[in-house]
Amino acid sequence: MSSPPNQLFIDGHWVGPAEREVLEVIDPATEQLVDRVPVATDADIDAALAASAAAFAEWRHADAWTRSQLLRKVSAVLREWVEPMAATLTEEQGKPLREARGELAATADQFDWYADEARRIYGRVIDGHARDNRLLVLRQPVGPVAAFSPWNFPALLPARKIAAAVAAGCSIIIKPAEEAPRTCLWLARACAEAGAPRGLINVVTGHPEHISTRLIRADVIRKVSLTGSVPVGKKLLKLCAELVKPASMELGGHAPVLVFADADVERAAETAARAKFRNSGQVCIAASRFFVHAAIAEAFTRRFVEVTRALRLGDGRDPDTDIGPLASSRRRDAAEALVADAVARGARVRWGGERPAAFPRGFYFFPTVLTGVTDEMRVMNEEPFCPIAPITTFATFDEAVARANRSDYGLAAYVFSRDTKTTFLAAEALEAGMVGVNNMVIATAEAPFGGVKMSGCGREGGSEGIEAYTHTKYVNIGLWDQ
Ligand code: NAD
Numbered sequence: 001m002s003s004p005p006n007q008l009f010i011d012g013h014w015v016g017p018a019e020r021e022v023l024e025v026i027d028p029a030t031e032q033l034v035d036r037v038p039v040a041t042d043a044d045i046d047a048a049l050a051a052s053a054a055a056f057a058e059w060r061h062a063d064a065w066t067r068s069q070l071l072r073k074v075s076a077v078l079r080e081w082v083e084p085m086a087a088t089l090t091e092e093q094g095k096p097l098r099e100a101r102g103e104l105a106a107t108a109d110q111f112d113w114y115a116d117e118a119r120r121i122y123g124r125v126i127d128g129h130a131r132d133n134r135l136l137v138l139r140q141p142v143g144p145v146a147a148f149s150p151w152n153f154p155a156l157l158p159a160r161k162i163a164a165a166v167a168a169g170c171s172i173i174i175k176p177a178e179e180a181p182r183t184c185l186w187l188a189r190a191c192a193e194a195g196a197p198r199g200l201i202n203v204v205t206g207h208p209e210h211i212s213t214r215l216i217r218a219d220v221i222r223k224v225s226l227t228g229s230v231p232v233g234k235k236l237l238k239l240c241a242e243l244v245k246p247a248s249m250e251l252g253g254h255a256p257v258l259v260f261a262d263a264d265v266e267r268a269a270e271t272a273a274r275a276k277f278r279n280s281g282q283v284c285i286a287a288s289r290f291f292v293h294a295a296i297a298e299a300f301t302r303r304f305v306e307v308t309r310a311l312r313l314g315d316g317r318d319p320d321t322d323i324g325p326l327a328s329s330r331r332r333d334a335a336e337a338l339v340a341d342a343v344a345r346g347a348r349v350r351w352g353g354e355r356p357a358a359f360p361r362g363f364y365f366f367p368t369v370l371t372g373v374t375d376e377m378r379v380m381n382e383e384p385f386c387p388i389a390p391i392t393t394f395a396t397f398d399e400a401v402a403r404a405n406r407s408d409y410g411l412a413a414y415v416f417s418r419d420t421k422t423t424f425l426a427a428e429a430l431e432a433g434m435v436g437v438n439n440m441v442i443a444t445a446e447a448p449f450g451g452v453k454m455s456g457c458g459r460e461g462g463s464e465g466i467e468a469y470t471h472t473k474y475v476n477i478g479l480w481d482q
Helices: 042-059 064-080 082-093 097-117 156-168 182-193 208-217 230-243 265-276 297-310 329-344 397-404 420-429 465-469
Strands: 008-010 013-015 022-026 033-038 124-127 133-141 145-148 172-175 201-203 223-227 247-250 255-259 287-293 348-351 368-371 388-394 412-416 434-437 470-478
Touching: 008 042, 008 182, 033 082, 033 182, 042 172, 042 201, 042 208, 064 082, 064 097, 064 156, 064 182, 082 097, 082 182, 097 156, 097 465, 145 156, 145 208, 156 172, 156 182, 156 223, 156 465, 172 208, 182 201, 208 230, 223 230, 223 465, 230 247, 255 265, 255 397, 265 287, 265 297, 265 388, 265 412, 287 297, 287 397, 297 348, 297 368, 297 388, 329 348, 329 368, 329 388, 388 397, 397 420, 412 420, 420 434, 465 470
Parallel strands: 145 172, 145 223, 172 201, 223 247, 255 287, 255 412, 287 388, 368 388, 412 434
Antiparallel strands: 008 013, 008 201, 022 033, 124 133, 133 470, 348 368
């Protein structure tokens, strides 16, 4: 049981590599090969599509209590399996075990949340234009879903899609990121353990472009959901547009943090530094542009650097580790390039800025604090997705908001101030789907998660989360005499 699943999960069966090509799963802390997963063939993808269609034909008729009970059981299984799942998650993604356990608790929360939402999908009855006329509004499951999830939260992000789809009465085929595929396969195992019908949840691993194209083009698929980068989002949206398929997109972010002169500077700096470096900065809502009022900028930076210096870099399995390696060499190379660009344009490295010599193996990068940053630097325009905190200063409210809103992204934003009026006006003015005020832990199952502008469309979680998996049907009834 504790060995991680490493096969495709199609129609309730585990499908091994056999003659298939395989993808290597690398431990980012050691750069060692830890497992192999199969590359789904066209026949595998088509089998998942057929299974999904057959399962949907049944599950769409399952009553709300049945759907709810299945999700509740999945949550219970996940809470029981935290330790082996956390070990897999850390091994393939790199985050500290403590964070992996936290992610798995949040993953179980998703199933609990949607176990409740499954029973709260309400229609409406509207009075018609005439005495003998009634109008009904029904909400029906949208159909089999194709979903694509990334590697940074390899349990939580697929769970947001699986739990919502199943709650609404849909079946789902999910393709996890090739960097961390087995955590999602664990979810499939938990669903099977909880008694999910065959074909309701299918997981295919392999080449992303090939799988996403084949799935989205298939007639069976009626809904697409991606959490990933803007370039991948654009590709999938184009495919969806050709076929007029509804799509939910949870794409990247470049969250601004506005620290006003009246903020609790010490507490803001501590909160911001801890939140920034969670998961080595590989979080779509991670703070990544720090706008600090000039009057408090040095005090804020000093405390921010103190907290950052105290964070211990290391293997996620070591209980003393605060920050693990980045998930891949690609992410570490990106971090190096962003620091080099900022320094070449005049930024000052206040802490970090390089690979730690103590770790010759593994994709490690020091948590990094930059000051003297200007809006033209790459790090202020490209989503860093790595442990870099660029700090710049501002003079007025309007300047801070305008510079924060320059970005094409609009996922999360944060405000630190003691003044109610400032926090309200900033929260309203910031172009973001989510705003944290004196708080940077904002993602939770019961609140709607998602962005504006290029950060995407649609919401996951909250009472809004189920909407993407249902469509509205209007029925007009004439009450004729029999
Ligand atoms: P990348 O763009 O090379 O790959 C990201 C992921 O996209 C891969 O895991 C891959 O499985 C998937 N992907 C690529 N092409 C695809 C396709 N055609 N269809 C379906 N999936 C496809 O970048 P990377 O270096 O691995 O990650 C960094 C970028 O990814 C950043 O820009 C970041 O915004 C984004 N990202 C975002 C999130 C998020 O939570 N929003 C999570 C992980 C990565």
